[in-house]
Amino acid sequence: MSPLDPLLVRDLAPRALGVLVRRGCGFAAAEDAVQEAVIEASVRWPGDGVPRDPLAWLVTVAHRRHLDAVRSDAARHRRERAALDEPVPGPTEQADDTLQLLFLCCHPSLSPSSAVALTLRAVGGLTTREIAEAFLVPEATMAQRISRAKRTLGDARFDRPGDPAAVLRVLYLVFTAGYAGRVDLVAEAIRLTRQLRTGVRDPEVDGLLALMLLHHARAAARLNRHGDLVPLDRQDRSRWDTAEIAEGVAVLQAALARGRHGEYQVQAAIAALHDDAATAAETDWPQILAWYDELIALRPDNPVVALNRAVAVGEVDGPLVALRELDAVAGRLRGHHRLAAVRAHLTERAGDRVAAARLYAQAAAGATTVAERDHLTRQAARLGQD
Amino acid sequence: MPKYLLLKHYNGGPAPIGNHGPMTGWAPEDVTAHLDAQRRIGDELRASGEFIDAQALAPTGSYVRFGGPDAAPVTDGPFPEAKELIAGWYLVDVDSEARALEIAAHVSSAPGRGGRPLYEWIEVRPVLEDVPATDQA
Numbered sequence: 025m026s027p028l029d030p031l032l033v034r035d036l037a038p039r040a041l042g043v044l045v046r047r048g049c050g051f052a053a054a055e056d057a058v059q060e061a062v063i064e065a066s067v068r069w070p071g072d073g074v075p076r077d078p079l080a081w082l083v084t085v086a087h088r089r090h091l092d093a094v095r096s097d098a099a100r101h102r103r104e105r106a107a108l109d110e111p112v113p114g115p116t117e118q119a120d121d122t123l124q125l126l127f128l129c130c131h132p133s134l135s136p137s138s139a140v141a142l143t144l145r146a147v148g149g150l151t152t153r154e155i156a157e158a159f160l161v162p163e164a165t166m167a168q169r170i171s172r173a174k175r176t177l178g179d180a181r182f183d184r185p186g187d188p189a190a191v192l193r194v195l196y197l198v199f200t201a202g203y204a205g206r207v208d209l210v211a212e213a214i215r216l217t218r219q220l221r222t223g224v225r226d227p228e229v230d231g232l233l234a235l236m237l238l239h240h241a242r243a244a245a246r247l248n249r250h251g252d253l254v255p256l257d258r259q260d261r262s263r264w265d266t267a268e269i270a271e272g273v274a275v276l277q278a279a280l281a282r283g284r285h286g287e288y289q290v291q292a293a294i295a296a297l298h299d300d301a302a303t304a305a306e307t308d309w310p311q312i313l314a315w316y317d318e319l320i321a322l323r324p325d326n327p328v329v330a331l332n333r334a335v336a337v338g339e340v341d342g343p344l345v346a347l348r349e350l351d352a353v354a355g356r357l358r359g360h361h362r363l364a365a366v367r368a369h370l371t372e373r374a375g376d377r378v379a380a381a382r383l384y385a386q387a388a389a390g391a392t393t394v395a396e397r398d399h400l401t402r403q404a405a406r407l408g409q410d
Numbered sequence: 411m412p413k414y415l416l417l418k419h420y421n422g423g424p425a426p427i428g429n430h431g432p433m434t435g436w437a438p439e440d441v442t443a444h445l446d447a448q449r450r451i452g453d454e455l456r457a458s459g460e461f462i463d464a465q466a467l468a469p470t471g472s473y474v475r476f477g478g479p480d481a482a483p484v485t486d487g488p489f490p491e492a493k494e495l496i497a498g499w500y501l502v503d504v505d506s507e508a509r510a511l512e513i514a515a516h517v518s519s520a521p522g523r524g525g526r527p528l529y530e531w532i533e534v535r536p537v538l539e540d541v542p543a544t545d546q547a
Contacts, residue, residue: 136505140537160413162462165503168456170459203541207524247541393538393541394540395541396541397538
């Protein structure tokens with residue numbers, strides 16, 4: 025008797041949940057019912073064999089469990105509930121069930137961490153333990169976060185179209201979190217963004233997918249064998265994933281051609297220009313700078329964009345110009361941990377090694393990751409040697 | 411999501427407010443009320459899905475260091491309870507720094523001697539993550 029294939033469950037459970045929610049079951053109750061059906065499957069399938077249509081099996085069992093729960097609930101409260109949530113008969117699955125689920129899990133009423141956890145659980149099909157490990161928190165804490173999120177959504181139903189921008193923000197958070205933990209959340213973020221793309225024709229969805237692919241393509245080169253961070257200009261570019269770059273560029277070009285630029289497309293365009301350079305020296309900085317100008321126009325409220333733009337200015341117009349421009353935005357960046365790091369880089373290029381060493385030390389003290397702190401500490405130490 | 415260590419400094423911190431003295435000098439019901447508050451805070455953080463860890467530390471400890479090649483480790487202490495002591499900590503996983511500060515202020519409001527808020531200084535330290543999400547400016 026073989027145990028239930030976890031990948032099969034991961035694929036089926038979110039789809040079954042999507043069907044139940046589409047049929048009108050409240051989200052929280054539907055999620056509980058699907059979990060019970062999965063438990064039943066884990067008991068029966070290994071002995072009886074996997075049913076011919078395992079999704080239909082899960083939906084049927086989950087729906088029965090849901091009705092049981094509603095009935096006992098109704099009995100407990102001694103009152104009739106309208107129609108006992110008897111489902112509208114319909115096909116087992118519609119293509120957009122999973123997408124509807126995704127929109128629900130990224131509902132603006134949820135905090136970012138709750139939306140991320142619920143999305144990975146309900147749409148990604150990851151176990152609570154896997155999500156807890158990915159975010160390095162106790163399993164009980166993650167279980168509580170997910171159950172609170174479910175309660176917040178309560179009996180939310182599909183009554184309004186979702187907001188793609190909210191979904192993109194959550195998927196981007198999953199992607200950026202992916203580099204910290206042991207579970208491959210980057211792959212998960214890419215998978216979910218691909219799913220979103222099958223149902224939502226928005227060039228920003230393509231832009232986000234391209235951005236993820238173009239960054240992920242460099243994953244093998246960004247850390248050395250000691251686990252130290254390797255800056256972009258020092259990476260072994262032969263280790264970049266050319267197939268992933270090619271796909272990212274193709275997706276991006278098709279998106280840009282539609283003429284509705286957004287921040288994800290523009291960030292992807294910048295990533296593409298880096299990926300496109302055979303050596304760091306061949307990087308097309310003037311074009312990168314032009315994209316940063318467009319990004320600033322799109323996100324004038326985000327001072328971090330101005331910070332990153334300063335690096336490009338440094339390459340195009342020289343470090344002194346870049347430092348002057350940085351001074352102009354420094355007030356809005358006060359306390360941002362990367363301000364000192366960018367200043368240090370530009371100051372060293374301007375030739376002031378003593379001041380650069382001091383700025384690198386300051387940047388190291390403000391770093392938010394161990395890898396950055398170690399890198400900045402080594403930079404300060406390197407300049408302090410002579 | 412970012413993690414923060416909330417260090418309970420008891421009587422220490424930038425400008426100590428309202429010296430409550432060591433807990434052993436409080437009325438028993440004040441001690442109980444204080445410890446109940448700590449448990450309640452832990453339960454609240456569990457319920458909100460933000461809890462990672464909470465520990466209380468013994469007030470005294472000893473120092474130890476490498477003694478040099480072929481020498482025994484050097485130890486010092488234990489010292490009597492210092493004025494500045496770390497009484498314990500909460501480790502939380504939250505959506506923002508603002509939320510970590512809010513929790514810390516709540517921890518600081520726990521009742522002390524006579525049931526008055528302790529106004530304890532809580533040191534909020536960000537926990538470094540492993541690696542940044544991107545490698546590109």
